Amino acid sequence: MASSMLTKHSSIFFLILFFTIISLSSLAIADHQSDSEVFSKYISPSFLGLKKEKLSHLHFYFHDIISGKNATTVRVAEAPSTNRSSTFFGATVMMDDPLTIKPDVNSKIVGRAQGIYAFASQSDFSLLMVLNFAFTEGKYNGSTLSVLGRNKVLSAVREMPVVGGSGVFRFARGYAQARTYTNTPIHTTVEYNVYVFHY
Ligand SMILES: *[C@@H]1O[C@H](CO)[C@@H](O)[C@H](O)[C@H]1NC(C)=O
Numbered sequence: 503m504a505s506s507m508l509t510k511h512s513s514i515f516f517l518i519l520f521f522t523i524i525s526l527s528s529l530a531i532a533d534h535q536s537d538s539e540v541f542s543k544y545i546s547p548s549f550l551g552l553k554k555e556k557l558s559h560l561h562f563y564f565h566d567i568i569s570g571k572n573a574t575t576v577r578v579a580e581a582p583s584t585n586r587s588s589t590f591f592g593a594t595v596m597m598d599d600p601l602t603i604k605p606d607v608n609s610k611i612v613g614r615a616q617g618i619y620a621f622a623s624q625s626d627f628s629l630l631m632v633l634n635f636a637f638t639e640g641k642y643n644g645s646t647l648s649v650l651g652r653n654k655v656l657s658a659v660r661e662m663p664v665v666g667g668s669g670v671f672r673f674a675r676g677y678a679q680a681r682t683y684t685n686t687p688i689h690t691t692v693e694y695n696v697y698v699f700h701y
């Protein structure tokens with residue numbers, strides 16, 4: 503009886519000792535992890551659930567309305583010389599342009615183009631485009647694609663790099679092709695075909 507009590511106590515003692523040693527040694531290991539290992543390490547793509555890379559084609563119409571009750575853009579900056587420039591050099595415009603499924607501005611909205619375009623050329627209408635396509639449609643709702651490129655607006659087809667994305671478009675890369683569909687002094691409709699690799 504006494505000896506079994508003793509054994510029980512000593513096994514509890516050894517158990518506590520064992521876990522103390524384990525936790526102390528793991529602390530020591532954590533301590534020995536170098537700063538660089540804490541900061542960065544190689545991982546497998548499966549760690550992020552990444553499977554096969556896919557190629558998607560998105561097609562929509564972009565509406566840029568520069569004035570009036572339904573304006574979707576605002577000029578946020580310009581140089582003192584901008585209004586004397588035949589190419590509006592220096593004008594910088596913030597847009598929140600709806601993206602629709604059909605050319606009609608009142609057709610279903612699939613997202614918005616939010617960002618900046620700036621008149622970046624002294625000799626033609628070449629814009630610096632810095633924008634996010636923020637999608638709201640179906641499985642794309644909440645996902646974005648980021649575009650950074652040159653848009654020579656009078657060319658029939660303009661191509662801009664897609665430099666990244668979020669949500670379903672994580673790790674995205676690809677390109678967007680823009681074609682002016684209709685153009686009035688206040689409302690420009692642009693057809694976009696976007697091709698992106700993503701997971
Ligand atoms: C603004 O948009 C509404 C809805 O599409 C349209 O009925 C109206 O004519 C537009 N107003 C102007 C000034 O374009």
Ligand SMILES: *[C@@H]1O[C@H](CO)[C@@H](O)[C@H](O)[C@H]1NC(C)=O
Binds near residue numbers: 580582585
């Ligand atoms: C330049 O022209 C724009 C558009 O007409 C106007 O809003 C802006 O006030 C003008 N800027 C200057 C400095 O005259």
Ligand SMILES: *[C@@H]1O[C@H](CO)[C@@H](O)[C@H](O)[C@H]1NC(C)=O
Binds near residue numbers: 640643644
């Ligand atoms: C997109 O997601 C937002 C936030 O989760 C939600 O409020 C909205 O209704 C969704 N839109 C569509 C078109 O599904």
